[in-house]
Amino acid sequence: MASSRQFKLAKESELRVEVGPDMPLRIRLFSGTAEIFGTELPPSNWLSISPRSKIAVFTWNGATIELDGVSEVEYVADETPMVSYVNVHAILDARRAQAKASHSNNVDSLQGPRVIVVGPTDSGKSSLCKMLLSWACKQGWKPTYVDLDIGQGYITIPGCIAATPVEMPIDAVEGIPLEMPIVYFYGHTSPTANGDLYKVFVKELARTLERQFSGNAEARAAGMVINTMGWVEGLGYELLLNAIDTFNCDVVLVLGQEKLCSMLKEVLKTKPKVDVVKLHKSGGIVMRNQKVRQKARSLKIREYFYGPINDLxxxxxxxxxxxxxxxxxxxxxxxxxxxxxxxxxxxxxxxxxxxxxxxxxxxxxxxxxxxxxxxxxxxxxxxxxxxxxxxxxxxxxxxxxxxxxxxxxxxxxxxxxxxxxxxx
The missing domain is CATH 2.40.30.330 (Pre-mRNA cleavage complex subunit Clp1, C-terminal domain)
Structure with a gap:
């Protein structure tokens, strides 16, 4: 077992860690302030990070982080896209406030931001979604998380299209807290199995959320953050456009692909209220082959039955x-x-x-x-x-x-x- 070690992080830098396949790793904030995907680390408490996890501990003002256990990769990076991500959050936050004000002033009620995060496989889409959700929760909002990524399945298990309100910053260990998820079982991990059925479930989910928003001004103003699949060509691209349209998205965040960004800008230019924004992906993103992705799916299903740290x-x-x-x-x-x-x-x-x-x-x-x-x-x-x-x-x-x-x-x-x- 590796002994515990400390990393001193300068402001706006991050510690990137890949946990090995067999043993969990413990992490704690020794001094300063830091966050994992937008959720602040509690001071002095050890957290167990499950095997095969990849995390980035970011600090805005400087911190000392302690690790205990074995990891496959650990290094400090001082170039991160976090400032651009938090700038996006600030714009979304202002739109939420505007939507809330429009409702209380009885003017035509605006909807809160409906953000869809798109990009190829392994570009950091789900990590960015977690940050945007956690930062919104810190400001007192309760945004809705929509997961259309049937390949990995972040809300329940792979093979599903799902949504859930997020009321608290997302726990680094436990993941997304599930109070009342809406889940449709597509049953396959690729849309090629039945593309039409995928569209039907996207429509069902959007319809259900619209019903909920019409009776809940707070949820409507908080808006939604939508995670998507990493397949962005052919049928994947068609399903992406379908999702943007079906959920009435007004912000499209494109991670790490120039071509996709220009294609979306071109096709969405007839919709003046849709902003297409290109963002850099994090340098800590690890490309996963088919076998690793399959293993991650398997772990996600296991987690459903046994819990993230085998506590069920x-x-x-x-x-x-x-x-x-x-x-x-x-x-x-x-x-x-x-x-x-x-x-x-x-x-x-x-x-x-x-x-x-x-x-x-x-x-x-x-x-x-x-x-x-x-x-x-x-x-x-x-x-x-x-x-x-x-x-x-x-x-x-x-x-x-x-x-x-x-x-x-x-x-x-x-x-x-x-x-x-x-x-x-």
Missing amino acids: SPHSNIVNFSDISVYRIGGGPQAPRSALPIGAEPVADPTRVVAININRDLLHLVLAVSYAKEPDQIISSNVAGYIYVTDIDVVRKKITYLAPCPGELPSKLLIVGTLTWLEG
């Missing part, structure tokens, strides 16, 4: 095949071939909800538990949570599954996609 105890339960119904969204032809024009091929219906037979194909899959009462409500209903199928006894017609808490499932309707996990 999930429950194993058994249920009869007859007590549940499992559905897949998408697939099945829209019309029989006989009803189509000559030579036309039947097209799979991307939003068709199909009941599936329960068999061993479900082993090691993560299923979502829907709040829907009937199958035709599945697409418009958000999910209560997830279970992980650990065993299927076809002879006795029983499923063994892992759930985050004991007791009966809140619903008998389960949704399956292609999200697998090998516990280990």
Whole structure:
């Protein structure tokens, strides 16, 4: 075990740390003030940072940071884009205040800023989102965080489109506090599996949030911060434009890609109220290959059941095949071939909800538990949570599954996609 060591940071510099794959690392603020992704470190308290985490401890005025444990990479950087990020925050803050004032003055109520953070894979999108959210919370706002990144899944698990109000700066260890998340289970980690369904869920989520904002002036003024996928070409680019439009975004922050920025400026110039702003990505960004990204997904699912620092105890339960119904969204032809024009091929219906037979194909899959009462409500209903199928006894017609808490499932309707996990 490496002994504890200290790093003295000059003002506006940061300590960048990559934690190894096996052991957590402890960190504490020895003196001065510092923050991790916009959340201030408490003085003198040791924090455990989970394995494979990558963090940047930034100080505005100078600090001494102490580390204890093994890390793969640790160094101090004095060139960071933080000043430009905090300048963006100041502009957003002024817009929130303006929106709030317009509401209390009974003039035409303005909406608060709707910020969408875009950029290629590994450009620091989720880190910037956390900073903007945490800084807004420090000013007393309760912005809404929207996560459209099905590949990683920062609000619950990968394969989901989700949103949650953020009322406190985001905890460096625990992550985003979940009070009342709205979650739609897309069920795949790439939009190519069903691009039309992805759009449908984006629309459902936007509609739900608009309803909430219409009855909550405070949330409307606080606005939203939207995280997106790192796929910014082809279908990925199309889905990006669709999200900007669907959520009625007025600030587009482009991280680290000139080409994407100029493309968006060109296509959005007809919308005078949309600001497209290019920002530099942090020099601490680490490019991850497919294997590392897959591992991060797996860890995210594990975290859902066991907690970020293994502090939760999930429950194993058994249920009869007859007590549940499992559905897949998408697939099945829209019309029989006989009803189509000559030579036309039947097209799979991307939003068709199909009941599936329960068999061993479900082993090691993560299923979502829907709040829907009937199958035709599945697409418009958000999910209560997830279970992980650990065993299927076809002879006795029983499923063994892992759930985050004991007791009966809140619903008998389960949704399956292609999200697998090998516990280990």
